[in-house]
Amino acid sequence: MVDDISPAPRPDVFVSYARGDEPRARQLIAILEKDGFSVWWDGKLEAGAEYSNKIQEALETAKAVVVLWSNTSLASNWVRDEAEAGRDRSTLVPVSLDGCLPPLGFRQFQAVDMSQWKGKANAPAVKEVLAAVRHLTERDDAESAPASPAFLARSDVQPPVGFRARLFGLIAAATLVSAGAWAWLGADDDAEANSLAILPFENLSGDENQDYFSTGLGEEVRQVLSQSAEMRIAAQSSTQTAADEDKSPSEIADHLGVRYLLDGSVRRDGNMVRVSVSLINGADGFDIWSQSYDRDLDDIFAVQLEIAEQVAQALKVQIVADGDGTASRIGGTTNTVAFDAYLRGKSLYELALNEETDRNAASQLKSAVAADPEYGAAWAALSTVQTTLANIYTSDRPRSELYGEAIASARKAIEVAPQLAEGHAALGYVLLNGSLDAKAASGPYRQAYALGQNDSGVLQSYASYTLRTGDTEQALQAIDRAIALDPLSAILFRIKAQILVIRGDFDGARKAIRKTFELNPDISVAYRVLGNIAYLEGDYRKALAAFQKEGSALSRLPGLAVSHAKLGNDVEAAAAMAELQAEYGDNGLYQQAQVLAQTGETQRALDMLERAFAVGDSGLVLARGDPMLKPLRGDARFKALLKRMGFTAPPSE
Numbered sequence: 001m002v003d004d005i006s007p008a009p010r011p012d013v014f015v016s017y018a019r020g021d022e023p024r025a026r027q028l029i030a031i032l033e034k035d036g037f038s039v040w041w042d043g044k045l046e047a048g049a050e051y052s053n054k055i056q057e058a059l060e061t062a063k064a065v066v067v068l069w070s071n072t073s074l075a076s077n078w079v080r081d082e083a084e085a086g087r088d089r090s091t092l093v094p095v096s097l098d099g100c101l102p103p104l105g106f107r108q109f110q111a112v113d114m115s116q117w118k119g120k121a122n123a124p125a126v127k128e129v130l131a132a133v134r135h136l137t138e139r140d141d142a143e144s145a146p147a148s149p150a151f152l153a154r155s156d157v158q159p160p161v162g163f164r165a166r167l168f169g170l171i172a173a174a175t176l177v178s179a180g181a182w183a184w185l186g187a188d189d190d191a192e193a194n195s196l197a198i199l200p201f202e203n204l205s206g207d208e209n210q211d212y213f214s215t216g217l218g219e220e221v222r223q224v225l226s227q228s229a230e231m232r233i234a235a236q237s238s239t240q241t242a243a244d245e246d247k248s249p250s251e252i253a254d255h256l257g258v259r260y261l262l263d264g265s266v267r268r269d270g271n272m273v274r275v276s277v278s279l280i281n282g283a284d285g286f287d288i289w290s291q292s293y294d295r296d297l298d299d300i301f302a303v304q305l306e307i308a309e310q311v312a313q314a315l316k317v318q319i320v321a322d323g324d325g326t327a328s329r330i331g332g333t334t335n336t337v338a339f340d341a342y343l344r345g346k347s348l349y350e351l352a353l354n355e356e357t358d359r360n361a362a363s364q365l366k367s368a369v370a371a372d373p374e375y376g377a378a379w380a381a382l383s384t385v386q387t388t389l390a391n392i393y394t395s396d397r398p399r400s401e402l403y404g405e406a407i408a409s410a411r412k413a414i415e416v417a418p419q420l421a422e423g424h425a426a427l428g429y430v431l432l433n434g435s436l437d438a439k440a441a442s443g444p445y446r447q448a449y450a451l452g453q454n455d456s457g458v459l460q461s462y463a464s465y466t467l468r469t470g471d472t473e474q475a476l477q478a479i480d481r482a483i484a485l486d487p488l489s490a491i492l493f494r495i496k497a498q499i500l501v502i503r504g505d506f507d508g509a510r511k512a513i514r515k516t517f518e519l520n521p522d523i524s525v526a527y528r529v530l531g532n533i534a535y536l537e538g539d540y541r542k543a544l545a546a547f548q549k550e551g552s553a554l555s556r557l558p559g560l561a562v563s564h565a566k567l568g569n570d571v572e573a574a575a576a577m578a579e580l581q582a583e584y585g586d587n588g589l590y591q592q593a594q595v596l597a598q599t600g601e602t603q604r605a606l607d608m609l610e611r612a613f614a615v616g617d618s619g620l621v622l623a624r625g626d627p628m629l630k631p632l633r634g635d636a637r638f639k640a641l642l643k644r645m646g647f648t649a650p651p652s653e
Helices: 019-034 051-061 077-088 124-141 163-174 178-185 208-226 236-244 249-256 297-314 336-351 355-371 376-392 399-416 421-433 438-451 456-469 472-485 490-503 506-519 526-536 540-549 553-566 570-598 602-615 618-625 627-632 636-644
Strands: 013-016 064-069 092-096 195-198 260-269 272-281 287-296
Touching: 013 019, 013 077, 019 064, 019 124, 051 077, 064 077, 064 124, 077 092, 077 272, 077 287, 092 124, 195 208, 195 236, 195 249, 208 260, 208 297, 208 336, 236 249, 249 260, 260 297, 272 297, 287 297, 297 336, 336 355, 336 376, 355 376, 376 399, 376 421, 399 421, 421 438, 421 456, 421 618, 438 456, 456 472, 456 490, 456 618, 472 490, 490 506, 490 526, 506 526, 526 540, 526 553, 526 627, 540 553, 553 570, 570 602, 570 618, 570 627, 602 618, 602 627, 602 636, 618 636
Parallel strands: 013 064, 064 092, 195 260
Antiparallel strands: 260 272, 272 287
């Protein structure tokens, strides 16, 4: 007798569910079968059947994969793996049985909400499931393109009126093969057509200590794409903020002012990495391209570049890669040890917690450049951390020596990666804030600005520099461009307010500060800006009230001292000045000079500024345009000090 070796019939539908949801799964399966679909579910397994092989065979051949999400199935690795298979084959039809959100990595597809379903076959939600399954099976039967957009996004967000009615008419038109998708995406040539936000890549490794790797990998892809002058890439900070607010894809895109989103997840297991990404049309939430990559960790750089290239191809733009086509970006590396240490260092520094995390960040970045001395991005990051350490924390080594190390790191970054904007920005930053040499910082900052038009951090740094040198028009242009890339950054709006204060546009400054508080009610220094506005307008009581709310003592105390002095509260003014001196000592010399200048003690103020220069107080970079130092502007000592720092003389009015 010859065994029957013909393949099992190919199912129309594979249904994935958790065991606790079996009663409701059976109800839906019965409706699907009654509608004429052949359905595979694990209740069909025969006794003795090889469980995993049968499941895999059905999963890989089904025309549609219906996944029943619930608070029970969210904890099932089986359901998650089966959903991943459906997503990767563009056959996924997600359903929410109890209104729960699908897990991260699957929220780019809108789950049909069946939380109110009572078991009726003609319920609207059931009709949606049937229509989606029918579309996928008919597409398959007609041998149409395999890369259809599999569904929308979020069961917790009410779609607009008429949206569901339009959905299935749009699906057929939006079913695209990869090559066809490129032409459709590139049809619009205006600047906003190529705007993109890269959502934080989700860590699916089951180990929160791997968060730095998944987040860093997504940021590296952003860096590659940012190298294209034809694209506008939303900054990481705003994208993270929008993603944390649990919005739908279309809401995130609207919030960030971009046309497309790139979503992704990373599963790291030892030396193996799975990266899954999806390109989403922000206008309607459709997933228009998705891909998974299973690679050795050593191949992660090729994956980064491949993802970036596919996105760039979709948007019909060019990106820049290293000469051999293997590095992830300008100033990147192909050394996995260096890459891992770099991501750890960046993650630690961005925590901005305390001295320990900052010093650990420096240690990781030193490990990165030790593993790969040609790693430009790591050298640039190390320089920035070294400058911060020298600025903020005490050390038994001379501050000039610490700044010297930061300068050397920045110069090394430029040497190994001349086109890396972060390297030039890092050098400008340490020359200005460490060496107090605005003239020497000019060249690096201008080069960083020329190379970093798509990098909000570089633009922010350049805006701060040009504000210090008195070029407020250039500062405003740079900060507005940074805000366009990073529209949810409270810090950028605070800097814009500071620029407008120097320009004398107090109404505009107040508007920018209102936006700052809207984005982050707890941000520091913002109340100081409000206090400065009121003080400069002569409303000292209003200024005092604002300064009293300021969280940063280094900003609050000088504001209190000058406001109390103007109001005739001499005891309170003296107490604020004494507290400033006791709390900060030489680290508050610049702020003490501000108070002395405003209270008429100009010679003592100048003495204090010269002491600040001797100890390397970075507050001095504010001196040229600081309205609090206006009483000193005509003094020869003040002009000489500015000249020593490479500044031109300020207006004498």
